[in-house]
Amino acid sequence: MKFPVPKLLTLLCLLLALVSCRSEKSTLMQVGTGWAQNSVNTTIFRKNSVVSDQNRQYAAYYDESGHVVIAHRNLDSEDWTAERTQLTGNMKDAHNSICIAVDGDGFLHIAWDHHNTSLHYAKSTKPGSLEFAEIPSMIGSEEHSVTYPEFYSIAGGDLIFLYRDGGSGRGNLVMNRYHTASKTWSRVQTKLIDGENKRNSYWQAYVDPNSESIYLSWTWRETWDVSTNHDICFAKSSDGGKSWVRSDGTPYVLPITAATAEYAALIPQNSELINQTSMCSDSDGNPYIASYWTPAGSKVPQFHLVHYDGYAWHNSQITKRETPFSLSGTGTKKIPISRPQILADSTGDTTKAYLIFRDIERDNRPSMAYCDDISSPEWKFKDLAEIDTDQWEPSYDLPLWSREKKLALFIQRTAQGDGYASEGQEKTVELPPQPVYVLQWQDSR
Structure with a gap:
């Protein structure tokens, strides 16, 4: 049978579309409804907003009353159940994010409501339970001025807990470890990175859940003003954080300071460098x-x-944006782009890389830049969902990505005021509670 050329072209386009659809899998699941007048539910430094073990996935967020909500589902189901806990926090400060983790025995750990405040930490009363017992301390020291708490899974089911002790421009990085065998916490580092009372590090980490390897990167900030962010530094540990080396294996003498840090990229102040790599x-x-x-x-x-x-270190530009903006000022900023997440997949013949971000130039949708071979980077762009997320920043289920290379993104439209309304009080924006989603995506090429 012969087809007219226009019809043949139409069939070819349909075929290409089908092939494209089969190259990836995407599912958008509604979880519940959350507070949305600032970005506390969607800030970048949530480790984790979504987390899973082999059977179950959890998500956490504040509702409009300031209660912590824990939602859960079986991984073989798309149906979520959301339960309000007895835990509450000041959700009007966008720093006060909720972080959760599941240890190797199935206990759920949660840290929430921190901005230069005493430690708020709780643990489920039994594996898989959503009833929590608040625990006043992990170690008992350096727990009275906590900010940016983050959990990471490590080999054997233990957890790593990182946080800043001190304030903006004068803080130090603290590291604890939870031992599943004894169900206790120990201090690994009291002052891993020392701001010397002159500056502080804004850090992020990657922890290999199958080994004792921890990777750490950070920017320095000299004062409370965001514009004083500068440079990107790096350190690695192969023994669970006890000792640290540079990229070439040269050992650090701890604590790491501005003078002894390895600089992966030199970026001067007033470059609109955002904190939290x-x-x-x-x-x-x-x-x-x-x-x-x-x-x-x-x-x-x-x-x-x-x-x-x-x-050697390499620095490459991914985007060609056209919208300028300034980061000068204090407090949580209203910014036309999000801080990004970077993921790598080495399961194929090449190492693929994925940058997850939001940009006003893409209508604030959850977007992805992807590269099929990082050794010769050519970046392509796509939107993962047609949702205006306003001031959303990406966070995802780290254990699920590590196990199965499935991306489970926490997504919610959230607003954000720019800076402080008054001393110690961040600006919020009138916005009713918004749906909370988990977007699951997998590249199956």
Whole structure:
């Protein structure tokens, strides 16, 4: 049978569309409804907003009353059940995010409501339970000025807990470890990175759940003003955080300071460099660090990838944005782009990389830049959902990605005021509670 040319072209387009659809799997699941007048539910430093073990997945967020809600589902089902806990927090401060983790025995751990405040930590009363017992301390020291708490899974089912002790411009990085065998916490580092009472590090980590390897990257900030962010630094541990080395294996003398840190990228102050880098590693242990800043000679911030190939650091620009903005000021900022997440997949013949972000130039949708071979990077772009997320930043289920290379993104439309309304009181925006989703995506090419 012969088809007319127009009909043949139509069939070819349909065939290409079907092939494209089969190359990836995407599911958008509604979880519940959450507070949305600032970005506390969707800030970048939530580790984790969504987390899973082999059978069950959990998501956490504040509702409009300030209660912590824990939602859960079986991984073989798309049906979520949301339950309000007895835990409450000041959701009007966008720093006070909720972080959750599941240990190797199935206990759920939660840290919430921190911005230079005493430690708020709880643990489920039994594996799989959503009833929590609040625990006043992990170690008993350096727990009275906590900010940016983050959980990470490590080999054997233990957990790593990182947080800043101190304030903006004068803080230190603390590291604890939870031992599943004894069900106790121990201090690994009291002052891993020392701000010397002059500055503080804004860090992110990647922890290999199958080994004792921890990768750490950070920017420095000299004062409370965001514009004083500068440079990207790096350190690695192969023994669960006890000792640390540079990318070439040279050991650090702890604590790490501005004078002794390894600089993966030199970026001056007033470059619109955002705090909190994002990072991961490939199967060879090579680190990838993502952030955004304004390149020299430009006025427009761009997303960048800084990565180490085993021999040297490389810095490449991912985007060609056209919208300028300034980060100068204090408090949580209203910014036309999100901080990004970077993921790597080395299961195929090449190492693929995925940058997850939001950009006003893409109508604030949850978007992805992807590269099929990081050794010769060519970035392509796509939207993962047609949702205006306003001031959303991406966070995802780290254990699920590590196990199955499935991306489970926490998504919610959230607003954000710019800076402080008054001393100690961040601005919020009138916005009714918004649906909370988990978007699951998998590249099956």
